[in-house]
Each structure stands twice: as structure tokens, then as C-alpha cells.
Amino acid sequence: MGELLRRTRYLFNRRRLDAELESDMEFHREMAARAGRNNFGNTLRMRERAQEAWGWTWLDRLVQDVRYGIRILARSPGFTAMAVLVLAIGIGVNVAAFSLFDMVALKPLPVRDPDLILRLERRSPNAYTSEMAYPSFAFYRDHAKTLSAAMAVLGVPPMQIDDDLQPTSASFVTPNYFPELGTQAAYGRLIDSARDDSATAPPTVVLSYGFWQRRFGGDPSVIGRVIHLSKKPVTIIGITPFDFASLGGQRPDIWMPMVQQPYFIEGSKVLTDWNDSSVRMWGKLAPGTPAKVAEQELRALTDQLRKQHPEAVWDQEYLQSSPGGHMQVMQPEMYQVAAMVGVLTLLILAVACANLGGLMLARAVTRSHEIGIRIAIGAGRARIFRQLCTESLLLATLGSVAGLAVGCAVIRIAISKLDGPKWLSATPDWRVLLFTVGMTVAASLFFGLAPALQIARQRQQRTIARQILVGAQVAASCVLLIVAALLLRATQHALYTDPGFGYQQLVSVDPQLGHHGYTPAASRAYLDQIQSRLQALPGVTSVSLVKLPPLGHAVSRARREINGHALLMYPNWVEPGFFKTMNIPLLTGRTFYPAEKNAVIVSESMARQQWPGKNPLDQKLGDGDTKDTVVGVVGDAHINALSDDDATEQYWAAQQDDMPGMTVMVRAGGEPGSLSPTIKAISENLAPTVLPEIRQIKLLYHENVSQIEQVAGVVSLIGIVAVLLAGIGIIGLVAFTVSQRTKEIAIRIALGAKPAAVLSAVLRQFRWPVVVGLVVGAGSAAAASRLLRVALYGVSNLDPAGYAGAIGVLMAIVIIAALLPARRALRLDLARTLHYD
Amino acid sequence: MLILRVLQTNSLHGYAIAQRIHLLSSEVLAVEEGLLYPTLQKMLLKGWVTAEWGISETNRKVRFYRLTPEGRAHLKAEVAGFDRVTQAIQEILRTA
Numbered sequence: 056m057g058e059l060l061r062r063t064r065y066l067f068n069r070r071r072l073d074a075e076l077e078s079d080m081e082f083h084r085e086m087a088a089r090a091g092r093n094n095f096g097n098t099l100r101m102r103e104r105a106q107e108a109w110g111w112t113w114l115d116r117l118v119q120d121v122r123y124g125i126r127i128l129a130r131s132p133g134f135t136a137m138a139v140l141v142l143a144i145g146i147g148v149n150v151a152a153f154s155l156f157d158m159v160a161l162k163p164l165p166v167r168d169p170d171l172i173l174r175l176e177r178r179s180p181n182a183y184t185s186e187m188a189y190p191s192f193a194f195y196r197d198h199a200k201t202l203s204a205a206m207a208v209l210g211v212p213p214m215q216i217d218d219d220l221q222p223t224s225a226s227f228v229t230p231n232y233f234p235e236l237g238t239q240a241a242y243g244r245l246i247d248s249a250r251d252d253s254a255t256a257p258p259t260v261v262l263s264y265g266f267w268q269r270r271f272g273g274d275p276s277v278i279g280r281v282i283h284l285s286k287k288p289v290t291i292i293g294i295t296p297f298d299f300a301s302l303g304g305q306r307p308d309i310w311m312p313m314v315q316q317p318y319f320i321e322g323s324k325v326l327t328d329w330n331d332s333s334v335r336m337w338g339k340l341a342p343g344t345p346a347k348v349a350e351q352e353l354r355a356l357t358d359q360l361r362k363q364h365p366e367a368v369w370d371q372e373y374l375q376s377s378p379g380g381h382m383q384v385m386q387p388e389m390y391q392v393a394a395m396v397g398v399l400t401l402l403i404l405a406v407a408c409a410n411l412g413g414l415m416l417a418r419a420v421t422r423s424h425e426i427g428i429r430i431a432i433g434a435g436r437a438r439i440f441r442q443l444c445t446e447s448l449l450l451a452t453l454g455s456v457a458g459l460a461v462g463c464a465v466i467r468i469a470i471s472k473l474d475g476p477k478w479l480s481a482t483p484d485w486r487v488l489l490f491t492v493g494m495t496v497a498a499s500l501f502f503g504l505a506p507a508l509q510i511a512r513q514r515q516q517r518t519i520a521r522q523i524l525v526g527a528q529v530a531a532s533c534v535l536l537i538v539a540a541l542l543l544r545a546t547q548h549a550l551y552t553d554p555g556f557g558y559q560q561l562v563s564v565d566p567q568l569g570h571h572g573y574t575p576a577a578s579r580a581y582l583d584q585i586q587s588r589l590q591a592l593p594g595v596t597s598v599s600l601v602k603l604p605p606l607g608h609a610v611s612r613a614r615r616e617i618n619g620h621a622l623l624m625y626p627n628w629v630e631p632g633f634f635k636t637m638n639i640p641l642l643t644g645r646t647f648y649p650a651e652k653n654a655v656i657v658s659e660s661m662a663r664q665q666w667p668g669k670n671p672l673d674q675k676l677g678d679g680d681t682k683d684t685v686v687g688v689v690g691d692a693h694i695n696a697l698s699d700d701d702a703t704e705q706y707w708a709a710q711q712d713d714m715p716g717m718t719v720m721v722r723a724g725g726e727p728g729s730l731s732p733t734i735k736a737i738s739e740n741l742a743p744t745v746l747p748e749i750r751q752i753k754l755l756y757h758e759n760v761s762q763i764e765q766v767a768g769v770v771s772l773i774g775i776v777a778v779l780l781a782g783i784g785i786i787g788l789v790a791f792t793v794s795q796r797t798k799e800i801a802i803r804i805a806l807g808a809k810p811a812a813v814l815s816a817v818l819r820q821f822r823w824p825v826v827v828g829l830v831v832g833a834g835s836a837a838a839a840s841r842l843l844r845v846a847l848y849g850v851s852n853l854d855p856a857g858y859a860g861a862i863g864v865l866m867a868i869v870i871i872a873a874l875l876p877a878r879r880a881l882r883l884d885l886a887r888t889l890h891y892d
Numbered sequence: 893m894l895i896l897r898v899l900q901t902n903s904l905h906g907y908a909i910a911q912r913i914h915l916l917s918s919e920v921l922a923v924e925e926g927l928l929y930p931t932l933q934k935m936l937l938k939g940w941v942t943a944e945w946g947i948s949e950t951n952r953k954v955r956f957y958r959l960t961p962e963g964r965a966h967l968k969a970e971v972a973g974f975d976r977v978t979q980a981i982q983e984i985l986r987t988a
Binding site for chain 1: 905906907910911925926928929930931932933934936937938939943948950952953954955
């Protein structure tokens with residue numbers, strides 16, 4: 056330890072200590088000369104040996120190498136600029152992707168004890184749901200000793216404030232939600248356990264900061280004001296802070312205590328119904344308890360619960376815990392997607408590095424003179440190799456600083472455009488910085504190692520390395536372009552396929568009668584009345600009922616094997632007039648009779664897949680004793696899976712028991728927006744406590760589409776980047792090869808060879824690498840694209856148009872890359888070239 | 893080891909150390925510059941000696957090296973080791 060200190064002290068006082076040593080040795084010399092002994096020896100060498108004893112020579116050498124490297128790079132600014140640009144793109148893309156992943160999955164939420172927070176979901180071997188019944192939640196909360204606290208969140212459809220036209224997103228939370236997260240109110244107070252835990256306490260609501268600014272103009276006097284939510288008076292008690300971080304990434308505009316939910320939604324049995332799974336549960340581990348121990352205790356509790364309330368618990372159900380302290384609770388599929396994106400960005404980096412490696416190899420030839428001299432003077436090969444590696448590291452550092460800047464800029468733009476939560480910032484945290492450093496080292500290894508080895512061994516004449524680099528570039532660019540092309544085709548398909556129903560003029564009216572405590576008979580009465588009143592309106596063409604409305608909150612999907620075919624089935628329950636209202640064509644057969652039993656109508660693709668070549672009518676469907684008969688076939692209408700071509704639909708006639716869950720679909724003759732106020736008025740008139748959620752399908756559809764368009768934009772960008780990099784690399788390398796052999800080309804042309812023949816001779820060395828690269832690239836893309844299936848709706852992963860397009864573009868680049876330098880060679884001034892030596 | 897021993901009695905500058913060793917060994921051992929100064933630097937690094945400024949016989953400012961307690965301890969250990977080895981060698985030479 057003391058030694059290290061002394062060494063460091065030497066480092067800081069170097070100049071002075073070295074001067075002292077020098078004066079010592081000079082004195083020694085003087086005295087020796089006086090005594091008549093003149094054995095001088097090499098002063099400098101002895102001094103250096105003395106200084107070596109301190110052990111800092113490696114630092115000296117490094118500084119020397121870096122200085123030299125900077126000089127070399129400054130001498131060829133064009134090369135340096137392009138290299139930094141290429142690296143900035145390659146590294147920047149990776150940094151951006153990792154930052155995104157970091158923000159979503161790795162960064163802890165800015166709340167209290169984020170690493171103790173767990174997300175608890177119900178799982179069993181056959182089923183999975185992210186929500187549980189409130190009474191179950193209460194049971195776990197009261198009995199779990201390994202959890203120091205349990206919080207629940209209940210999402211509800213948007214509620215109406217006062218007389219606003221647009222409803223506001225809302226959430227109910229248990230009173231310990233804000234205290235456990237350690238949130239401080241920006242103004243007023245937040246929901247807490249002391250004052251908001253009983254149903255008889257005065258109703259309170261907390262506003263989100265953004266909503267407070269938008270709706271109330273940031274006026275602090277709203278605290279204490281009474282507003283009306285769903286027509287019920289409630290007092291505003293506080294505002295959440297500007298950079299509030301909520302669990303699970305939900306950002307409702309208003310928050311209310313859980314126990315008051317029945318006050319707002321009359322007749323709601325959410326708090327007591329063991330069958331209604333609607334709350335999301337989070338827990339906080341008791342300090343020092345690992346998650347596994349908590350899971351075990353919960354498992355025991357689940358078994359206990361099953362004995363007391365078997366209707367609330369599935370067979371073999373258990374509670375699965377995932378870390379809840381991050382923005383997004385990661386599911387395994389998400390990790391897969393993240394890994395895929397990671398591989399793609401690494402490919403881009405590989406292309407960039409292969410690019411750069413080729414350029415460095417090319418430069419190596421120009422430096423052979425300088426290196427030859429150094430070796431002649433006595434530099435060891437190891438020294439030269441080290442110096443070249445330092446140069447690569449220097450270049451990589453420059454590139455990665457630029458790349459970090461690029462990546463952060465991209466993230467900043469992404470956060471602002473996608474309206475991210477306010478606590479996210481684009482500034483890199485230690486994880487991102489560490490990642491960047493790792494990337495730098497990896498990149499400099501990729502592009503620096505091979506050339507450095509080659510140069511140090513003075514074997515640049517071999518073209519194998521160059522060919523491999525070109526081949527690698529072509530292969531990686533090929534994969535990138537093919538993936539981009541496939542994704543583009545998929546988004547194009549998603550954007551322009553006809554969804555199969557007339558979404559333009561539809562409005563869905565969801566009264567959620569079940570949540571208001573309506574019985575099936577009462578629901579039937581309500582629905583009949585509202586349907587007849589709506590039908591009577593002049594702007595309405597047709598009205599009907601459906602259980603799972605298009606682009607709705609709930610989706611039901613099952614993957615089944617029927618008669619050996621695997622099918623993706625989307626069931627639904629409808630009234631007879633549904634198909635007419637939705638403009639879904641009836642192809643053969645008939646629609647239902649009201650409340651018909653054992654009848655099913657299937658979509659065309661289902662009929663085709665299930666009973667190929669046969670008449671689908673009168674076929675039987677279903678397991679169990681009573682099978683359903685197919686009475687009609689309708690056109691495909693993927694109302695809840697817009698882009699999924701594999702989806703098939705089945706429709707059953709709605710029965711009396713389905714009535715509390717039905718939604719009304721209205722087809723407008725003209726502009727559907729104009730109907731909303733009228734529909735609201737009618738429903739208020741009919742039943743003042745029921746406030747249906749009214750949504751225009753057209754708007755939902757466009758929202759869906761715009762998301763897809765954004766994805767398409769990003770994918771195109773990636774494709775362009777890949778194309779650019781491939782182009783730069785290949786052009787650069789070919790240009791250099793040609794310029795190397797300018798003299799030879801000039802001589803041959805002067806002797807009478809056709810320019811084309813000469814050029815093809817020079818470029819022949821690249822023929823095989825390109826072909827092999829294309830084959831390897833296309834092959835790997837085909838193999839890997841199976842993983843993309845999840846995103847490639849409607850497009851086969853071996854889609855010929857996509858592959859052909861990508862390969863075509865790449866070939867075009869390669870040809871241009873070959874021809875551009877060619878044109879220059881052909882316009883050579885032969886006399887000048889041959890004179891110039 | 894010899895350098896350390898020479899410094900045991902009093903602190904000397906570089907040339908004086910070389911001279912003294914040469915003298916005391918009856919001109920058998922001569923320490924060259926090329927060996928002396930690197931060794932002195934190593935000893936500075938290890939903390940066995942410290943350097944301080946003084947005036948030489950010729951009225952010139954020069955660094956004098958002085959033994960530190962760690963240096964003394966190291967010297968004792970080295971001398972003991974050397975003694976042991978020499979004794980062992982002598983035994984073999986005498987009896988073998």
C-alpha cells in the first residue's frame with residue numbers, strides 16, 4: 056500500500072524528481088571525472104533504466120502512442136471524419152436501443168424502495184390473468200406476513216367530470232398506494248390510510264399534475280373545490296407531483312380511494328364479488344425477505360383460499376411475482392423482442408465495423424513505408440501492434456462519444472414524441488455509460504484487430520482479409536435489409552388491408568350494466584329501450600348488440616386444435632342484426648334467430664381451414680355432448696385483431712344471461728361524431744345512474760393505424776441506415792482497391808486493353824465474397840425470420856417480394872459501388888498517371 | 893544489500909556510496925552508475941531509503957540518501973539471510 060502511494064506520488068511529481076535524478080547522475084559524473092575515471096556510458100539509457108524502476112513506463116508508452124495516433128488521424132481528416140460518422144451511427148443505434156431497454160426494464164422507478172416492490176399475478180398451467188378479485192386481494196393482504204404492504208389498483212372506463220364532453224381516465228387505489236411509494240403531493244394532500252379508508256368518509260379525488268394544468272389551468276384554488284364525477288359530488292384534495300412515477304406505467308388523470316368505487320359506479324359489487332377479477336395487485340416485501348420466500352407463503356395462502364372460496368381460485372393456481380419497481384413489468388415475450396432488437400442493432404454495428412476494418416486495411420497499405428522504417432530502426436512487432444491497437448481504440452473512443460451523443464438525442468426525441476412519463480430523462484445513467492464503454496472496446500476489437508495483426512506481420516498483400524470483410528459486410532447488410540423489407544411489407548399489409556367491417560360509421564355504446572348491478576332481465580329491458588330509441592333517430596341506419604365490441608377493452612382468444620388443424624379463434628356473442636349493422640357480408644346460410652341455441656356462425660377463413668372443399672353449413676362444432684350447428688358463413692372481420700390474418704371468428708347468438716355484458720353498436724348514416732351528444736342524452740334520460748362509454752370506431756382505428764405507421768417509419772429508417780452503411784463501405788473499399796492499382800490499369804489501357812476488361816480483372820477478387828455474402832445473408836435471414844413471425848402479420852416470413860426487394864437493392868448498391876470508382880479509372884489521364892511515380 | 897549497509901552509518905550521496913563500496917572492499921567491488929541509480933530508485937520506491945537535499949564537499953547541491961526504519965529492518969533480514977547462505981556454502985566446501 057505504501058508502495059502504491061509512493062508510486063503515485065512519483066507520478067505527480069515526475070518532472071521534479073526526474074530533474075533531481077539527472078542532477079545526481081551529473082554530479083556523480085563530475086566526481087568520477089575528477090578521480091580520473093571516464094567510463095561514461097549512455098547517459099540517457101541509464102536514466103531511462105533508473106526511471107523504469109518506478110513502473111510507469113507503460114503509461115509513458117501509452118501517452119506516446121495516443122499522441123502519435125492523434126497526429127496520424129489529424130493528417131487524414133477525410134478518413135477520420137468518415138470513420139467517426141460510421142462508428143457514431145453504429146454505436147449510436149446500439150446506445151439508443153439499450154437506453155430504451157434500460158428505461159423500460161432496468162431503471163428503478165423514483166419511488167421508495169423500488170427493489171422491494173413486486174407485481175403479483177394469477178397463474179396456472181392453463182391460464183393467466185393479470186387481475187384478481189378484490190376480496191382475494193384483501194385476503195392476501197391480511198394474511199401475508201412476508202409482505203410489509205399490499206397495494207391494489209382498479210382501472211375503470213373514463214368518467215365524466217361535471218359536464219365535459221370528453222371523459223377523463225380514472226383509477227381507484229388502496230389508501231396505502233401513495234404513502235408506500237413515498238409520493239409527496241405538489242399541492243394539498245394525497246390519498247392516505249388515515250382519512251380515506253372507510254366508505255363513509257367524504258369522497259375525495261386527487262388530480263394528476265398534467266390534468267390539473269390542462270383542465271383547471273394550474274389554479275391552486277381547486278383544492279377543496281367540489282366537482283361532479285359521473286354526476287356524484289366529490290372534493291379535490293390534492294395534486295400529484297409533476298414527475299410522479301406510478302406503478303405499472305399507468306397514467307390516469309384522476310385517482311380515488313378504492314373503498315369509494317361503489318359510490319361512483321352505483322350497484323357495483325367489485326369490492327365484494329369473489330368472481331370479478333378486476334384489480335391489479337402489487338406487494339412490498341418485508342425487509343430482508345427474498346421474493347422466493349414470499350412466493351411460497353403466497354402459494355400456501357392460495358391453497359387456503361381455495362378451500363374457503365373455491366370459486367375465486369383456479370385449479371393449481373399460484374401467484375407469480377415479478378419485480379415491480381420498473382416502468383414496465385417484463386413478460387418473457389418482451390425479453391424475446393428485446394433480444395431480437397438487440398441482435399439487429401448489433402448487426403448494424405457489425406456492418407459499421409466491417410466497413411471500418413476494410414478502410415483501415417486499405418490505409419495499412421499506405422502506411423507500409425512508415426512501418427517499414429520503424430521496424431528497421433528496431434521497433435518490436437509487439438510494440439507496433441500495440442500502437443496500432445491504441446489508434447483503433449482512439450478512433451473507437453471518438454466514434455463512441457459521437458455515438459453516445461447521437462443515441463441520447465434519439466432517445467430525447469423519442470420521449471418527447473411518445474409523451475413519456477415526466478420522470479424519464481435522456482441523460483445516460485451508469486448502465487448506459489458502461490454499455491457504451493463496452494461497445495467501444497468491442498468495436499475497436501472488431502475493426503482494429505485484424506488490420507493490426509496483418510500490418511504487424513507485414514503481410515498486406517494477401518487479399519483474403521479484404522475479401523472476408525467485404526463478404527461479412529454484404530452478409531450483414533443483406534440480413535438487415537431483408538428484415539427491414541419484411542417488416543415494411545407487414546406494415547404495408549396492415550395499413551391497407553380491408554378489416555372486413557365498415558368501421559367508418561360505427562359508434563360503440565358500452566353501458567357496463569353488469570358493473571352497475573343490473574340483472575339479465577333488467578339489462579334486457581334497458582337494452583331494448585335504448586335500441587328502439589336509437590333506431591328512431593334520423594341519423595341512425597342500424598343498431599345491434601355485441602358482447603366484445605371492435606377495438607374494445609376486452610378480447611377473447613383461444614388457440615385450439617380441431618380435427619388436427621391448429622386454429623386461432625376469436626369467439627363473440629351477438630344479436631341477429633349484428634352483421635347488417637357492422638356491414639359484414641353474409642356469404643351463405645342465414646343469420647341467427649333471436650337467442651337461438653346451438654347455432655354458430657363462422658367466418659370464411661374458418662370454414663375454409665376447418666372444412667376444406669366441403670359445404671360448411673350444417674357442420675358441427677364444439678366438444679361436449681351438445682354440438683353447435685353451423686347456420687351461416689360471413690366474411691372475415693378481424694374486429695379485435697386488425698392486422699392478424701390468421702384470426703378466425705365464431706359467433707353465437709346472445710342469450711339472456713349475456714345481456715349485462717352487451718355493448719350497443721350504432722351505424723350512423725352520416726358523420727358518427729355528431730351522434731355522441733344525442734346518444735348521451737338518450738342514455739341519461741333512460742337511466743341516470745348508467746353512463747355508457749361512447750366510442751367512435753373510426754377514431755380508434757386511426758389511432759391503431761398511426762401506431763403502425765410510426766413503427767413503419769422507424770423500420771424504414773433502419774433500412775436506410777443499413778443501406779447507407781453498406782454503400783459507404785463497399786464504395787470505399789472498391790475505390791481504394793482501384794486506386795491502388797491505378798498504375799497497372801493505366802499501363803494495361805495504354806497497351807490497348809479494353810477498359811471494361813481491365814476493370815473486371817481488378818474487381819474480380821470481390822466476385823466470390825459478394826455472392827457468398829448474399830447467400831449467407833439471405834440464408835440467415837430466412838432462418839432467423841421465423842422469430843419475426845410474431846410481428847409479421849399477414850406476411851409469410853419467406854415472402855418473396857420482400858427478399859427480392861432487399862437483395863435487389865443490395866445488388867444495386869454493389870454495382871454502383873463497383874461502377875463509381877470505375878468511371879474515375881476510365882477517365883484517367885494516361886500520360887500523367889504513367890509519369891507519376 | 894551493500895548499498896543499504898553503507899548507508900547504515902550515515903547518509904551519503906550517490907557518488908559517495910559508490911566510492912565507499914569500492915574502498916571498503918579493497919577495490920574488489922565496483923558499483924557502476926548503470927547499476928547504482930536504478931537500484932537507488934527501486935529502494936526509494938520500496939521505501940527503504942529517503943532522499944534529502946544537502947551540500948556536497950564541492951559545494952554543490954546534491955541529494956543525500958538516508959536509511960529508513962523499514963530499510964534497516966530489510967537490511968537486517970537480508971544480512972541474516974546472506975549469513976545463512978554463506979555458512980551453508982562454507983559447510984559444503986569444507987566437508988563435501
